[in-house]
Amino acid sequence: MKEIIHIYHTNDLHSHFEHWSRIRDFLQKRKEWHVNEGEDVFLFDIGDHVDRWHPYTEATLGKGNVGLLNQAGYDAVTIGNNEGITLDYGDLDTLYQEAEFHVIVGNLLNREKKVPDWIKTHHIYETKAGMKVAVLGLTAYFSPFYRALGWNITSPLDELKKHVEKLKHEADVLVLLSHLGIRDDELIAGSLPEIDVILGAHTHHILHEGKEINGVMLGAAGKFGNFVGHMMIEVDAKKKSVLSKKAQLYAHDDLPPSAHEEEEKLGWFKEGEDLLGTEVSHLTEPLPADWFNESPLPQLLSDALKEWCSADCSFLNAGLLIEGLNAGPVTRQDLHRILPHPINPCLIELSGAELKEIIKQTFNEEWPHLQLKGLGFRGKIMGEFVYTNIAFEEDKQRIYINGVPIRPKKIYKLAIPDMFTFGHFFPDLQRLEKKYFMPEFLRDILAWKLGQ
Numbered sequence: 430m431k432e433i434i435h436i437y438h439t440n441d442l443h444s445h446f447e448h449w450s451r452i453r454d455f456l457q458k459r460k461e462w463h464v465n466e467g468e469d470v471f472l473f474d475i476g477d478h479v480d481r482w483h484p485y486t487e488a489t490l491g492k493g494n495v496g497l498l499n500q501a502g503y504d505a506v507t508i509g510n511n512e513g514i515t516l517d518y519g520d521l522d523t524l525y526q527e528a529e530f531h532v533i534v535g536n537l538l539n540r541e542k543k544v545p546d547w548i549k550t551h552h553i554y555e556t557k558a559g560m561k562v563a564v565l566g567l568t569a570y571f572s573p574f575y576r577a578l579g580w581n582i583t584s585p586l587d588e589l590k591k592h593v594e595k596l597k598h599e600a601d602v603l604v605l606l607s608h609l610g611i612r613d614d615e616l617i618a619g620s621l622p623e624i625d626v627i628l629g630a631h632t633h634h635i636l637h638e639g640k641e642i643n644g645v646m647l648g649a650a651g652k653f654g655n656f657v658g659h660m661m662i663e664v665d666a667k668k669k670s671v672l673s674k675k676a677q678l679y680a681h682d683d684l685p686p687s688a689h690e691e692e693e694k695l696g697w698f699k700e701g702e703d704l705l706g707t708e709v710s711h712l713t714e715p716l717p718a719d720w721f722n723e724s725p726l727p728q729l730l731s732d733a734l735k736e737w738c739s740a741d742c743s744f745l746n747a748g749l750l751i752e753g754l755n756a757g758p759v760t761r762q763d764l765h766r767i768l769p770h771p772i773n774p775c776l777i778e779l780s781g782a783e784l785k786e787i788i789k790q791t792f793n794e795e796w797p798h799l800q801l802k803g804l805g806f807r808g809k810i811m812g813e814f815v816y817t818n819i820a821f822e823e824d825k826q827r828i829y830i831n832g833v834p835i836r837p838k839k840i841y842k843l844a845i846p847d848m849f850t851f852g853h854f855f856p857d858l859q860r861l862e863k864k865y866f867m868p869e870f871l872r873d874i875l876a877w878k879l880g881q
Contacts, residue, residue: 430667432558435463436604436660440475440630441652443511444483444494446697448654448681450690453501455657455679460502469556472502475630476509476568476608479516479524481870482769482807484701484762490520493697495528505531505552507566507606509630513537513582514574515771517868521580522547533566533606536588538581551592553600558666563600565592568608569631577867585609589617597623601669602662604628611649618645625671626660639676646674655681705762710879718753718767720812721797726753726767727815730871733878735817738776738866740844742784742819742830744791748801748812749846749871759879768872769807775847776864782837785828787855788816792825796854804848846871 437456442449456472463470478498479491486494491512498506506528516524522539525532525547535550544550554562567585575582589605596603603624607614610632618627622643629636633652639660640647650658656678663672687693718726727747735743751767779787791814799811820829828835835841852859 430558430665431672432556432560432664432666433468434556434560434562434602434662434664435459435468435470436473436626436628436662437470438473438475438628438648438650438658438660439478439654440608440628440650440658441477441509441633442474442654443477443480443652444486445480445653446483446485446497447690447694449497450687450693451681451684452654452657453497454687455684456501467557471504471554471562471564473564473606473628474498474503474506475606475628476507477511477630478506478509479512481511481515481771483698484705484765485697486701487765488701488704490516491524492527493701495525499527499529503530504554505533505564505566505606507533507608508537508568509608510569510571510574511771513568513580514571514578515868515870518579520868521578531564533564535565535567535592536570536583536585537568537575538583540579540581542581550588551596553596556664556666560602560664560666560669561600562602562604563596564604564606565589565596566606566608569610573863574865574867577865585613586617589621593621593623602626602664602671607631610634611647614647614649615642618642618647621645626662626674628658628660635678636676637678639674641674646676648676650678657681657684702762705760705765707761708758709761709764709876710759712754712756712759712879715756716754718747718750720747720810722813724753726750727812728817729878730875731815731817733874734774734844734846734871737869737874737877738774738842738844738864740776740842742841743817743844744788744814744819745846745871746796746811746813747815748797748808748810749806751808761876764872764876768870768875770805770848770871771807772805772871773847773869774866774871774874775845775850776866777843777845777850777858777861778840779843779861780837781830781835781839781841783857783861784830784841784843785835785837787843787857788819788828789825790855804851804853806848
């Protein structure tokens with residue numbers, strides 16, 4: 430007896446709710462259609478549905494996203510790094526309290542090094558014809574960040590091998606929800622042919638018709654809700670075997686328009702803004718922010734960063750601040766608007782010789798105008814660098830820390846935004862010991878400073 434198992438999947442929405450109404454309506458109609466036809470259908474999200482750049486997500490700390498997934502009728506999700514490391518321990522631990530779907534993550538443990546009660550390492554679904562479909566989930570191995578928040582994350586590949594070895598004897602079809610990225614997905618497909626389908630995320634890759642490696646079919650739907658994925662698995666229920674796999678994507682722009690999508694989009698934004706209306710400070714004069722010239726707000730943020738981290742010096746890029754602040758009341762919404770990034774403070778200890786080389790790299794004339802994407806940055810361009818307790822003389826040939834020339838062998842404490850530690854701008858910082866301050870974002874540091 431042949432049957433087709435339909436899986437619809439989304440990934441890396443990053444709270445781009447301007448696409449959500451159309452996606453939700455499409456998935457609900459498709460699910461209803463398959464059920465009426467007597468076919469098995471599942472809806473899965475592969476992580477990073479939550480992104481705190483959006484006021485609705487920020488105000489509800491992701492619980493609003495969970496409500497949207499409930500409404501759409503999802504069967505299971507795995508978490509991405511945005512769910513995992515942009516919320517504090519308690520907020521992630523309670524994020525899925527009202528979830529009407531399974532949360533499947535095979536490599537996340539709580540403070541007690543146990544599987545949290547809101548997580549399943551896997552789940553076996555049974556089709557109408559009796560086929561057992563095992564679904565596993567894995568999230569990216571961002572160990573220092575999870576550790577700083579109190580979680581224990583384990584090697585995704587080691588966990589996967591253990592689960593596959595067990596489940597290949599218990600299930601007829603193995604599906605992996607992978608928030609690991611395309612390279613890991615390809616590696617897994619090459620080494621674990623027991624897996625039938627890998628639904629991918631994290632690296633925002635697009636596989637229009639899937640990609641088959643070693644008999645394993647990979648599917649992925651890009652980012653921001655630009656696509657919805659559809660994986661069709663043809664099986665022989667009598668022989669308990671998989672006959673074929675086919676993947677396709679539906680572009681958001683080709684989906685039928687939703688009746689109230691513009692109203693809903695504006696409504697989510699407005700609700701978030703209203704919820705973030707709490708006043709945190711009152712300014713007697715404006716604090717402008719300029720990306721290319723000296724201005725008070727970027728300097729205040731750099732000073733606050735140094736003070737928060739108890740550092741000797743600090744620097745950051747002025748483009749982190751989308752705009753300045755007007756005189757009068759300052760609300761959580763104002764700070765979220767001008768600093769929407771999920772970027773944490775970071776403290777690094779390094780020698781004076783190392784610090785000098787890092788500072789010299791900030792003189793790169795191309796960086797201020799660079800249009801930056803990724804690394805947690807939610808702005809437009811880098812902007813000029815702003816320094817605290819770092820000064821220059823003789824056309825930047827002499828560098829001073831707190832008014833004293835850098836001493837090559839002295840150990841200094843440098844405070845910076847965490848995005849500079851990921852290797853893209855300052856490769857040398859990757860190898861140095863780091864302390865990430867979590868769950869505080871830069872906007873929390875600015876709120877603290879303004880509150881003083």
